[in-house]
Amino acid sequence: MDLRLTDEExxxxxxxxxxxxxxxxxxxxxxxxxxxxxxxxxxxTWQRILNAxxxxxxxxxxxxxxxxxxxxxxxxFMEEMQMAPAPQPLQFGVSMVGPVIYTxxxxxQKRRFLPRIxxxxxxxxxxxSEPGAGSDLASLKTRAERQGDVYVVNGQKTWTTLAxxxxxxxxxxxxxxxxxxxxxISFLLIDMKTPGITVRPIQTIDGGCEVNEVFFDDVRVxxxxxxxxxxxxxxxAKFLLGNERVGIARVGVSKERIRRxxxxxxxxxxxxxxxxxxxxxxxxxxxxxxxxxxxxxxQMRVVAAEGKRAPGKPDPxxxxxxxxxxxxxxxxxxxxxxxxGPYALPYDPHEEGANEEPILxxxxxxxxxSYFNNRKVSIYGGSNEIQKNIIAKAVLGL
Amino acid sequence: xxxxxxxxxxxxKDSVEKMLADAYDFEARKRIVASGQGFSPEIxxxxxxxGLLGLPFAEEHGGFGAGPVETMIVMEAFGGALVVExxxxxxxxxxxxxxxxxxxxxxxxxxxxxxxxxxxLAFAHAERQARxxxxxxxxxxxxxxxxxxxxxxxxxxxGGDTADTLVVSARTAxxxxxxxxxxxxxxxxxxPGVARRGYPTQDGARAAEITLENVRVEAGAVxxxxxxxxxxxxxxxxxxxxxxxxxxxxAMESALASTVEYLKTRQQFGTPIGAFQALQHRAAxxxxxxxxxxxxxxxxxxxxGAADPRERRAAISGAKVQVxxxxxxxxxxxxxxxxxVGMTMEFRIGHVFKRLxxxxxxxxxxxxxxxxxxxxxxxxxx
Numbered sequence: 001m002d003l004r005l006t007d008e009e010x011x012x013x014x015x016x017x018x019x020x021x022x023x024x025x026x027x028x029x030x031x032x033x034x035x036x037x038x039x040x041x042x043x044x045t046w047q048r049i050l051n052a053x054x055x056x057x058x059x060x061x062x063x064x065x066x067x068x069x070x071x072x073x074x075x076x077f078m079e080e081m082q083m084a085p086a087p088q089p090l091q092f093g094v095s096m097v098g099p100v101i102y103t104x105x106x107x108x109q110k111r112r113f114l115p116r117i118x119x120x121x122x123x124x125x126x127x128x129s130e131p132g133a134g135s136d137l138a139s140l141k142t143r144a145e146r147q148g149d150v151y152v153v154n155g156q157k158t159w160t161t162l163a164x165x166x167x168x169x170x171x172x173x174x175x176x177x178x179x180x181x182x183x184x185i186s187f188l189l190i191d192m193k194t195p196g197i198t199v200r201p202i203q204t205i206d207g208g209c210e211v212n213e214v215f216f217d218d219v220r221v222x223x224x225x226x227x228x229x230x231x232x233x234x235x236x237a238k239f240l241l242g243n244e245r246v247g248i249a250r251v252g253v254s255k256e257r258i259r260r261x262x263x264x265x266x267x268x269x270x271x272x273x274x275x276x277x278x279x280x281x282x283x284x285x286x287x288x289x290x291x292x293x294x295x296x297x298x299q300m301r302v303v304a305a306e307g308k309r310a311p312g313k314p315d316p317x318x319x320x321x322x323x324x325x326x327x328x329x330x331x332x333x334x335x336x337x338x339x340x341g342p343y344a345l346p347y348d349p350h351e352e353g354a355n356e357e358p359i360l361x362x363x364x365x366x367x368x369x370s371y372f373n374n375r376k377v378s379i380y381g382g383s384n385e386i387q388k389n390i391i392a393k394a395v396l397g398l
Numbered sequence: 399x400x401x402x403x404x405x406x407x408x409x410x411k412d413s414v415e416k417m418l419a420d421a422y423d424f425e426a427r428k429r430i431v432a433s434g435q436g437f438s439p440e441i442x443x444x445x446x447x448x449g450l451l452g453l454p455f456a457e458e459h460g461g462f463g464a465g466p467v468e469t470m471i472v473m474e475a476f477g478g479a480l481v482v483e484x485x486x487x488x489x490x491x492x493x494x495x496x497x498x499x500x501x502x503x504x505x506x507x508x509x510x511x512x513x514x515x516x517x518x519l520a521f522a523h524a525e526r527q528a529r530x531x532x533x534x535x536x537x538x539x540x541x542x543x544x545x546x547x548x549x550x551x552x553x554x555x556x557g558g559d560t561a562d563t564l565v566v567s568a569r570t571a572x573x574x575x576x577x578x579x580x581x582x583x584x585x586x587x588x589x590p591g592v593a594r595r596g597y598p599t600q601d602g603a604r605a606a607e608i609t610l611e612n613v614r615v616e617a618g619a620v621x622x623x624x625x626x627x628x629x630x631x632x633x634x635x636x637x638x639x640x641x642x643x644x645x646x647x648x649a650m651e652s653a654l655a656s657t658v659e660y661l662k663t664r665q666q667f668g669t670p671i672g673a674f675q676a677l678q679h680r681a682a683x684x685x686x687x688x689x690x691x692x693x694x695x696x697x698x699x700x701x702x703g704a705a706d707p708r709e710r711r712a713a714i715s716g717a718k719v720q721v722x723x724x725x726x727x728x729x730x731x732x733x734x735x736x737x738x739v740g741m742t743m744e745f746r747i748g749h750v751f752k753r754l755x756x757x758x759x760x761x762x763x764x765x766x767x768x769x770x771x772x773x774x775x776x777x778x779x780x
Contacts, residue, residue, distance in 0.1 A: 001400060001403060001467050001696075002399065002400050002700070003399060003401075003696060003700045005399055006399065006400075009399060255778055258778045259778075262776075282773075282776075283768050283769060283772045285776060286719075286768055286771045286772035286776045286777070287719070289716070289771075289776040289777045289778045290716040290720050290768075290771060291690065291720070292777075292778055293694070293697065293777040294690040294691075294693045294697075294720050295690065295693070297693035297697055298689050298690060298692075298693045300399060300401075301693065301696075304401045317689065320685065320686050320689050324686060324690065385679070388678065388679045388682035388683070389678065389679075391682035391685055391686075392675075392678035392679070392681060395682075396658050396678075396681055396682070397658070397662070398658065398661055398662065398672040398673070398678050
């Protein structure tokens with residue numbers, strides 16, 4: 001037993017770190033360090049830099065562009081990228097629909113979509129949730145009716161992240177309304193340019209518009225865009241959600257935020273001295289650091305065990321990662337709020353090119369929105385309460 | 399990175415677990431606790447036979463030269479079986495001090511007898527005013543010809559009432575809270591001037607309050623530097639904390655298993671109570687707390703031997719915080735989910751809860767170590 005990285009893993013980490021330092025454009029790094037979301041262009045630019053290096057989709061099978069790295073190396077790669085900090089590759093493509101396509105899709109679908117996902121030539125979004133189907137996802141109602149060689153889709157999806165940029169959406173649709181809940185669902189790939197699709201933005205409490213409603217009105221989808229078998233979509237969705245939870249701990253993101261907290265708490269004054277010298281603040285911070293260190297090791301334990309599991313079967317312990325990972329993302333954004341203190345107050349959605357000076361420094365203006373925004377992380381990807389149901393059933397056997 | 403045990407480690411784990419399964423069920427433990435001795439001579443002999451009592455000692459001292467992972471394996475199994483024997487006191491604390499600070503002659507005189515099960519040790523260090531500060535020592539040792547004379551009071555000496563040999567910390571220089579000026583002395587537990595008052599502890603083990611009145615020891619009784627023992631005390635306590643973290647993981651695992659079993663079998667409202675979501679979520683929270691604690695127990699095991707003291711201290715304190723908090727949480731939830739029977743002395747879970755509660759207080763509780771971890775600059779060097 002040895003929790004340290006091997007010499008080979010250390011050398012790999014150094015190689016990756018050096019590459020990120022040299023290849024990540026300064027503008028992108030600066031925006032992310034200040035707490036901004038990456039722009040659409042940031043995500044595309046970075047994904048293409050990775051793809052040129054052959055590192056766009058490390059976790060995929062080698063024949064589709066994977067690197068063949070061990071789970072530990074993949075984890076190192078992901079964490080170094082989060083700490084760089086570089087934009088996270090668009091998960092809807094590389095981590096969600098990509099693995100579904102190479103695992104369950106037809107040869108034609110693999111050839112058509114996978115290279116374009118790796119190079120982000122197609123921007124994907126996820127059509128799962130509906131107004132009446134959140135945690136109870138299987139109660140979804142969006143209907144796809146087979147008519148000759150097309151499916152005609154009618155219904156509505158919601159919370160569709162970054163659909164405003166999307167070229168494609170992967171959808172769970174009901175193909176057999178007579179079957180019991182999970183049994184009548186199919187997994188369909190839909191071109192966002194198809195007539196009958198309307199995207200309406202939803203403004204969230206941080207002031208941003210990253211999520212949308214997507215309406216389908218007699219949208220005709222070629223039958224060849226069905227993934228796998230009709231009415232087996234729920235199995236593919238479970239596979240996808242299991243994969244999603246593994247990456248969802250986002251330990252590197254929280255570590256990078258701890259760095260930022262320490263940096264800013266050394267500047268912000270409290271009681272006539274830097275906040276970082278305040279005993280109570282330091283203990284609050286240390287408590288979060290301890291939990292984060294524990295989560296990092298828990299994550300590594302899951303990663304190390306991954307090589308020994310049947311492929312495509314995520315560890316039920318990944319629910320632990322989702323719960324703790326989301327709690328710590330929230331705890332770190334909350335600590336940043338504590339750092340900025342009263343200057344969390346101004347709501348300053350400063351637009352570039354505006355005439356007036358912004359009220360706050362750039363780094364300060366992102367803090368409250370980021371705190372508000374991060375309340376989502378314990379809700380999406382299966383809310384933390386759903387994760388506890390999964391633990392109770394799949395791990396504890398209750 | 400590798401979380402696997404070697405074949406030898408797996409063998410050790412299997413043999414310790416088998417021995418405890420055969421000889422240390424809850425009824426057997428009750429009898430040992432009721433004996434008032436704090437240990438069973440038969441069990442202690444089986445520990446010796448399995449090589450556990452010399453596990454970390456060098457081969458020339460009858461040991462196995464094993465590392466922190468082996469100690470973790472043994473302590474986790476002990477936690478699962480709620481072992482009350484003074485293993486920590488004898489092998490990790492007493493043995494650790496002799497191993498790290500003793501001369502070759504002192505090691506040869508003491509460690510082989512410990513490994514053979516013929517001698518039990520205890521570390522007489524804590525004092526009433528010191529709370530958790532390891533450097534707060536008022537007991538004094540004065541030069542007396544070739545030797546030393548020791549006067550003072552020691553408390554909460556784990557295994558102190560049945561130990562054959564005490565390792566006593568005493569101040570040879572400086573004021574009571576100085577880091578410099580502390581020495582370690584090997585004292586025969588029956589030496590003139592040593593008065594021991596033994597008592598049972600909340601968790602079924604035993605400890606002693608010890609008074610030392612003009613206790614005279616020879617020059618050869620000093621372990622290491624008579625004024626510079628604090629670093630070795632800190633190091634051994636760090637090893638003890640890592641061991642306790644492993645023990646706590648075993649006990650927490652046992653608490654969760656017992657709770658899940660109870661949720662599956664206890665019927666109310668015509669259904670097993672494990673069908674209720676409010677209770678399922680408590681059990682799920684227990685699992686999360688256990689996994690986080692297990693990770694930090696591994697971290698403590700790995701870092702207990704780290705060269706950099708700041709890094710080591712932050713890691714050990716961080717682990718003690720996580721384990722202390724998880725232990726309290728899991729213990730409390732386990733009682734709640736067992737309901738009334740959890741409150742009874744007769745049922746096992748209450749004893750797991752009590753041991754977990756005491757582990758948090760040993761060598762510094764979560765609040766104490768949170769302050770230390772913060773002072774050391776935290777655990778994330780991003």
